[in-house]
Amino acid sequence: MASHRSNGDGVESMQLAEDQIKALEENFMKVSKHPDGTTLMLIAAECGLSEEEAARWFRLRNAQWRQSEGLPAEQGSVKD
Template identity: 80%
Template sequence: MASNGMESMQLAEDQIKILEENFNRVSKHPDESTLMLIAAESGLTEEETAKWFRLRNAQWRQAEGLPAQLGSVKD
């Protein structure tokens, strides 16, 4: 099975914890201002944060038995 790309991001455990908490409690699809806050909180760039959320959403959808993509806008 192909790597989902999350392993290649080299995040610290505390960064992953912040990202996971936001994913589970705040939004699976954060808007731009929320993304900025999450990026600032985790010490990542907005691009890295957005990438993590894209990858995490695909992972979540597969776990839920849904297609990996929503079928709407891709990147």
Template identity: 85%
Template structure:
């Protein structure tokens, strides 16, 4: 993870309940939220859409790495 330069999830300073909402949406709803879904998730956990999108980007990279896939989304569809 890219935690040293402050660009990783560690630098986002999220509360436990925010992380819980984000994780639930990630695992149960979608790993790739569209704009409307992103807006709803952001509103639900009190984050901006940009912060929420960033969290999903980072979380996706983390998930892909744990699955042994390239960190960036390529031709393999998850």
């Protein structure tokens, strides 16, 4: 299970094991940036996370990806 901590500016960050991050990143890049409920459940089980934790990771990772692409952090009219 992931642990959460504050990084000083009030924003919580997830503490994940290296193997969890690797599995999440692989799924993000190869499977889907926006997994459906069933896929998310399978990814969460693979990583030993709750579905809520996996969904939160994908939300945070999508915001990070969008910003790196020069897009707004929040999903808008431009599809990923």
